[in-house]
């Protein structure tokens with residue numbers, strides 16, 4: 491059997507999705523920027539800070555932080571997916587105090603210490619999270635701040651769970667194996683606070699925010715959901731249904747998602763995030 495590690499599976503997944511993420515990056519940021527704002531507020535950034543953004547994806551919140559740390563500060567954004575990093579580099583524009591590096595956060599060896607470590611929707615994809623938290627703590631200066639966001643439970647994050655949940659129910663797809671990294675595996679605030687404590691972080695707290703993910707039309711949200719369906723789920727769907735049935739199911743999905751359409755035709759998907767902060 492062809493076995494690959496959980497991290498390599500993540501790398502393949504996100505490499506496969508990078509082009510679609512580039513296409514949908516602005517639409518995603520309309521909601522996700524609210525989460526960045528909460529993270530940046532609790533990071534208490536100062537000019538000159540050196541910041542590590544873990545699982546930076548297309549470069550957020552690394553790029554939003556760059557302006558706050560000024561010319562003497564620097565942001566290093568790391569991500570396991572070379573394709574996501576390639577998109578992030580394309581989005582750099584004239585920004586000079588950010589570098590993007592393709593690296594696995596669980597094995598990354600920093601060449602300096604960071605005052606702040608951030609991660610927006612990244613830590614839940616680390617298969618060995620406790621080891622990763624310890625490594626991040628080692629990469630921080632004493633008193634340094636760790637800020638990161640996770641998603642709440644699937645019922646509170648329709649922007650992600652609506653399409654996946656629909657196909658799981660319609661085609662009776664098997665649940666993911668227990669313990670496998672997924673967007674919702676850090677939804678339990680108390681469990682995450684205990685993990686931070688066990689990794690030696692102090693003053694840990696959690697702020698809950700609702701990010702207003704918006705789409706201009708129902709058709710736009712259906713395209714977003716279709717383009718970003720995780721490749722593993724896309725493959726399971728293709729195994730169980732003909733292309734005609736899949737097309738019909740997407741039409742049925744659009745009907746089901748109709749309850750999120752507002753009077754003006756836009757789609758509103760308030761999605762609940764947990765924003766954690768802690769100190770080394």
Ligand SMILES: C[S@@+](CC[C@H](N)C(=O)[O-])C[C@H]1O[C@@H](n2cnc3c(N)ncnc32)[C@H](O)[C@@H]1O
Nearest residue numbers: 500504545546547550569570571594595610615
């Ligand atoms: C949901 S995206 C978040 C991207 C970005 N921070 C944002 O909020 O838009 C999750 C990211 O985690 C990255 N990732 C998964 N496992 C990783 C690992 N072991 N080390 C570094 N990055 C990882 C993926 O490649 C992906 O880009």
